Amino acid sequence: MDANTISHILLPIDFSESSLNAFETGVAIAQKNNASVTIIHVQDNTFEYDHTNLHGNHKIEDNFGDVLNALADAAQLKLGKVPRLIMGEGPITASIVNTANKYSCDLIVMGAHGASGYRELFIGTNTYKVIKYASCPVLIIPTKKKFKQFNNVLFPLKPLPGVLKKYDLIRCMTSNNQETSLEILCLSSKINDDDEQLFEYLLDEFKERTEGVPTKVSSQYSFGNNIAEIILKTAEELRSDLLLLTPSIDISNKQFFIGPYTQRILHHSKTPVLVIKRNN
Known part of the structure; x- marks a missing residue:
């Protein structure tokens, strides 16, 4: 990575409010830098998530593909290029870190808290591990806040x-x-x-x-x-x-x-x- 540029941003999504806010921030940074975006959603089968943020009492797993495609479409409208969309199962941290390495991402933008209900005083376990093991810088967005630019x-x-x-x-x-x-x-x-x-x-x-x-x-x-x-x-x-x-x-x-x-x-x-x- 050229220290002065951002050309590829990885956006992990778990449909928590925090990750959706981070998604908006990441797209805004990509738009400013004409960067490519990869959106990744990883389902960890060792953990059962109850995603009710977007669809009331229905679990998001039933139609997460449609929602991810909608997010990708929204990003494409702003960026003028088609984001890469990755959906998979397995260890969340390893999947995110390996994807960032595979596609030479310059930056990971993710929420401080995931969808599994961590106490608000502490960042989520997966977020912390991504920071620890990622080969590129990581931008953490707090819960319940949106940031389109930084001044x-x-x-x-x-x-x-x-x-x-x-x-x-x-x-x-x-x-x-x-x-x-x-x-x-x-x-x-x-x-x-x-x-x-x-x-x-x-x-x-x-x-x-x-x-x-x-x-x-x-x-x-x-x-x-x-x-x-x-x-x-x-x-x-x-x-x-x-x-x-x-x-x-x-x-x-x-x-x-x-x-x-x-x-x-x-x-x-x-x-x-x-x-x-x-x-x-």
Whole structure:
């Protein structure tokens, strides 16, 4: 994937409100980037779903093919191209991750909660596992909220090499017509002159990267060890509509590791979260 483009988006659908909202967001991002879309619905036979969202007391399994085709038609009208439609059975996480790999998807957009009734304080198990094992970035859309574009982005970071490259994907998601506010949240465990100098360098780099783009870059510093709480509180105070999480939040070289700060943010964020891991 070219770091500056999105050409193929995977949209997992389980007919929950959360996944349908994520579908709308994914189609909007695809429309902005002239990207292709693959829609996937996986029926896990080890779990019995009671899908009543769209058809009253009737289980959606009885006619999910018709509903998926209707979603594909709606996407085609907006994109001017026919989405790929995949319907299958098996392990949900593996099916989504393998499909993303097979078709070289640049982004997965999915709901925070699935149709199987997880507590609202925590993201669904399948969503969490997709984040953990996917080879591409994953955008998580909270339940009961719709997002067609993002104009108020929060980017928490620590001064680590390569952290700026993770920002490039945001350009593919923000509005071309409205000014985007980009808040850089500089995180450090304690006041450190070296870190402050590195942050100043990074901020200058950000301003150079956004030159000619309608983006307002601002920053703030936060010192302390309660990183997850700091990020969640800042996102709420700023009314951010997109939160970018990168490996700089939890340092680890393990391939499928999601650190405790990232886990807590994923479970409790009321803001859409874009997760870009070290291997993305």
